[in-house]
Amino acid sequence: MKKDVWTVQEIRQQAQSLVGKTIKEIQSSYAISSKVKGSIGQIIEDGAFSYSPNSNKGPDFEEAGVELKVTPFVRLKNGQCSAKERLVLNIINYIEEVRYEFETSSFWTKNKSIEIIFYEYQKELHPEDYRIEFEHLHEFSTKDLLIIRADWETIVNKIRDGLAHELSEGDTLYLGACTKGANRQSLRQQPYSDVPAMQRAFSLKTTYMTKLLRNEVCRKGIEKEELIKESELLNKRFEDIIRDKILAFKNRSVKELMTIYGVQSDSKSNLVLLTGKLLGIEGRINNTEEFQKANIEIKTIRLNLKNKIKESMSFPTFKYEDIVQEEWETSTLRQRFEETKYLFVVFKEQLNGDYVIADAMFWNMKPSDLDGDVQSVWQDTKNKIMSGQVYKSVGRTYHYQFLPKSQTSIIHVRPHGKNRNDTNPLPTIDLLTGKEEAVKMCFFVNNDYILKQLTLNKPKPLS
């Protein structure tokens, strides 16, 4: 089947005919020459679709207006599907993209409608045994498109500000600017600064793809609680809508709001619960449609009477055995701070011990912080675990010898388990104590660093 012009219907039929087949089967049925043996995407594009490769600005199938993508997903133990990766779209030409409006942008010109072919990634299988499981013609909903349009503007405005080298996936909600290139030396010019910037491509975030799979493709585990309505996005950005909704309660007493909104919880996370109620949702904020797609997590922050943050911020525990296997570039920690956007809700202590709502803002970590201090603390932690240097001797007792807060500027390591008996195995026996396991720990973000972020985001001093 050699043809250059396809209709939408033909594209879909061809994609459907691949469902259930392994890569090997597709390769042999289309007699694909070994020279395109490379990627699974290429095998399908060149083999099953054989469209003339183009570097046009338009979509792969110009006449049908359809872009073709092949992407992996994984099945979780509970049967749910998750996207394995972000969906990488076209490379951003920094010099050119700033000349466009959204309607004429390279993203929108090429990706209005995307035929997505999903294959199941399984670690233990050889790639040629991966199987195509789903195909889906994706068109953006009006609501998603409103958010994506704002994302595109966020990205382009950063380039216009001469900050292409500071782009990060956490800057945006659904449409990201992900790095694309062999390594960090894959640099290119930007129009308003002499600093070379890493090559990046527009992409749909992994979490957006996971939600798309579950809601529209696998049809498993669909739970939708929407935080805001489409109509609200017509004249306000998502971030501002959420912020304004919370700030409508500015200076209101937490104790009082807890009573009004029926939050009776002794949980340490009752401020999170309260914020959810204030935003008018029933379940958990982190489970809402928008937060899940955009990979946003809520974090509550308490300021004491002196305007200092009471506590550093905890994150999920790491496993000692996992961290020693990781490399920084692809590590869990780097990925977390590169891809997650945080909603900080700030509560201020009052003289009577109560708290009031003080502020709300979205935040994501700057790449230079991430690849600076965060990386070195991570590396130090990994090295100590690998070499069995978890404990040090202090007087008659032992202390952990990971870098404490006092020796770091952004993150530090601390216990984070149920109690001192809640441990994880160590890959290397501890030299000093001979222990084969240690208390579960996690990386905490330093409270003073967070405080700086709050003031950076806000020119006005905190009341």
Add this chain to the structure above:
DNA sequence: GCATGATCATGC
């Protein structure tokens, strides 16, 4: 007073 070590309540 704060850094460090430790623990709590909840939900899946």
Add this chain to the structure above:
DNA sequence: GCATGATCATGC
């Protein structure tokens, strides 16, 4: 049963 989000408690 455990991960998670957050905060408590103690000793320096």
